Amino acid sequence: MSKSFEIVLVDDSFIDRTIVSRMVARSFPEAETRIFISGHELIQFLMSELDSAVQHAPRILLLDIYMPDLSGFDIINQLNENQNLIANTYIYMLSSTIDDRDIEECSNQPLVRKLLNKPFQPKSLKEELLELGLINA
Amino acid sequence: MSSERKTRVLYIDDEQNNLNSFRANFRREYEVHVALNAEEGHQILKENIVDVIVADQRMPGMTGVEFFESIIPDYPDPIRILLTGYADIEAVINAINKGQIYKFISKPWNEDTLRIAISNARDIFDARQELKQKNISLQKAYDELDRFVYSVSHDLRAPLVSISGVIQLARQEVSDPKALEYFDMTGQMVDKLDEFIHNIINYYKSTHDYTFETPIDFDKMVKSVFEDYRYNPNARNTRFNAEVNQNVEFKTNDVKLQIILSNLISNAFKFKDIAKDFHEVNVYVEVDEERAVVEISDNGVGIREENREKVFQMFYRDAKENAGSGLGLYLVKEAVTRLGGEIELQSILGEGTRFKVTLPHGREVIAE
Numbered sequence: 481m482s483k484s485f486e487i488v489l490v491d492d493s494f495i496d497r498t499i500v501s502r503m504v505a506r507s508f509p510e511a512e513t514r515i516f517i518s519g520h521e522l523i524q525f526l527m528s529e530l531d532s533a534v535q536h537a538p539r540i541l542l543l544d545i546y547m548p549d550l551s552g553f554d555i556i557n558q559l560n561e562n563q564n565l566i567a568n569t570y571i572y573m574l575s576s577t578i579d580d581r582d583i584e585e586c587s588n589q590p591l592v593r594k595l596l597n598k599p600f601q602p603k604s605l606k607e608e609l610l611e612l613g614l615i616n617a
Numbered sequence: 618m619s620s621e622r623k624t625r626v627l628y629i630d631d632e633q634n635n636l637n638s639f640r641a642n643f644r645r646e647y648e649v650h651v652a653l654n655a656e657e658g659h660q661i662l663k664e665n666i667v668d669v670i671v672a673d674q675r676m677p678g679m680t681g682v683e684f685f686e687s688i689i690p691d692y693p694d695p696i697r698i699l700l701t702g703y704a705d706i707e708a709v710i711n712a713i714n715k716g717q718i719y720k721f722i723s724k725p726w727n728e729d730t731l732r733i734a735i736s737n738a739r740d741i742f743d744a745r746q747e748l749k750q751k752n753i754s755l756q757k758a759y760d761e762l763d764r765f766v767y768s769v770s771h772d773l774r775a776p777l778v779s780i781s782g783v784i785q786l787a788r789q790e791v792s793d794p795k796a797l798e799y800f801d802m803t804g805q806m807v808d809k810l811d812e813f814i815h816n817i818i819n820y821y822k823s824t825h826d827y828t829f830e831t832p833i834d835f836d837k838m839v840k841s842v843f844e845d846y847r848y849n850p851n852a853r854n855t856r857f858n859a860e861v862n863q864n865v866e867f868k869t870n871d872v873k874l875q876i877i878l879s880n881l882i883s884n885a886f887k888f889k890d891i892a893k894d895f896h897e898v899n900v901y902v903e904v905d906e907e908r909a910v911v912e913i914s915d916n917g918v919g920i921r922e923e924n925r926e927k928v929f930q931m932f933y934r935d936a937k938e939n940a941g942s943g944l945g946l947y948l949v950k951e952a953v954t955r956l957g958g959e960i961e962l963q964s965i966l967g968e969g970t971r972f973k974v975t976l977p978h979g980r981e982v983i984a985e
Contacts, residue, residue, distance in 0.1 A: 493775070493779065495779045495782070495783065496779055496782065498783075498786075499779070499782035499783060499785075499786055502786055502790075503785075503786065503789075506789065546771060546775065576771070576774045576775050576777075576778040577771060578770065578774065578814075578815065578818060579767045579770070579771070580822075581767075598775075598778040598779075598782065599778050599779070599781045599782030599785060600782060601848040603847075603848050604848060
């Protein structure tokens with residue numbers, strides 16, 4: 481049986497990846513999780529998936545902002561130019577930023593649904609999932 | 618003031634004789650450019666940098682003032698001197714309003730008057746250039762400081778936030794009461810440090826944000842501060858109540874107002890009395906034509922009477938146990954003063970604390 485939705489995380493920090501993956505496993509056991517340590521890995525995966533032509537479940541993409549090489553916003557720009565990579569995908573930034581410029585950029589980016597604050601709070605993601613109708617109250 | 622560099626002067630006059638005598642008089646002292654009409658003048662400006670422009674008012678085609686007006690957008694820097702007859706009062710008025718003239722010299726000009734005027738104009742030109750350079754380097758320094766502050770804040774905050782995530786995980790997975798106690802202690806210190814970083818950033822932001830006319834939506838602002846506590850494990854058993862009555866527009870400096878609200882609400886939330894059944898944080902806002910009144914109260918531990926003045930001092934901490942940096946209320950007081958407002962504190966030990974902030978509609982009060 482395929483899982484009802486996917487949570488895909490991109491974060492360069494090992495500890496932050498651990499926090500999110502364990503909390504997700506605990507709070508959303510029904511979700512399939514995929515974890516990438518860089519934007520390149522993510523994009524490579526999304527491209528390979530295009531070839532396989534298998535339809536994936538609704539997907540929540542959680543992007544860290546500050547990462548070496550490709551920042552979260554760089555990833556957004558790449559996805560913007562390749563919208564076929566993000567079919568059936570809802571994108572959230574997940575960051576500890578308190579820089580107004582980041583906060584503004586998140587609200588200006590049509591692809592970004594919301595900026596979720598670190599530390600990752602399952603409750604805040606739960607609200608989003610409810611709103612998207614991916615889980616029931 | 619003037620350096621060794623020769624002053625570069627452009628002189629525009631429709632009479633060739635005047636141009637000739639200007640050149641004859643000044644060519645040793647100045648780098649002289651002359652033009653018979655506006656068109657030639659434009660051409661010279663395109664190819665040369667000049668410090669001072671002297672233009673005759675009465676020229677066929679385009680007056681001196683019109684010429685100045687036409688070059689200001691592209692060449693704002695040269696200092697402008699207008700040569701004009703006594704009768705041209707209209708020209709004088711226009712020159713002031715449109716041509717931004719440094720000096721008028723009556724025609725026919727005499728060599729000494731013109732020399733002094735050009736020399737003074739050169740000084741002004743140099744001073745302005747210097748000021749411009751300083752402004753550019755100041756702006757650069759500001760931008761660098763900005764980047765520095767934000768990158769430091771991120772580099773400090775990211776690991777802190779990771780620690781708090783690990784603590785939350787541990788709270789879910791560990792059952793040893795000793796371990797849980799240690800995690801709580803660590804968590805408290807992490808929150809304290811994080812609050813300190815927030816305060817520093819806010820203070821930094823407020824020192825170079827000079828707008829006092831940002832429209833404020835109190836309801837939105839209060840809600841967003843409450844939002845920060847929604848998932849905070851320390852906010853369990855806490856009731857938040859907000860009532861905002863705002864029917865008129867209110868403008869002020871939003872960064873400073875944010876400092877006031879977030880610190881007072883954070884304190885109200887933090888200094889809870891664990892002896893009570895539940896903790897309560899109330900925010901009441903009333904805005905009218907004259908002012909905005911913000912009241913923030915709690916049923917927490919309260920503040921001793923003898924300490925009520927001291928809580929506004931920098932680095933003073935009232936509660937021995939509780940986690941504070943000693944910066945919050947100092948920043949609040951500073952922000953209130955800067956906004957021209959007042960802050961009152963009422964508190965009964967063991968019953969709770971109420972802060973009342975009264976702010977006038979937007980204006981800045983310069984600190985003494």
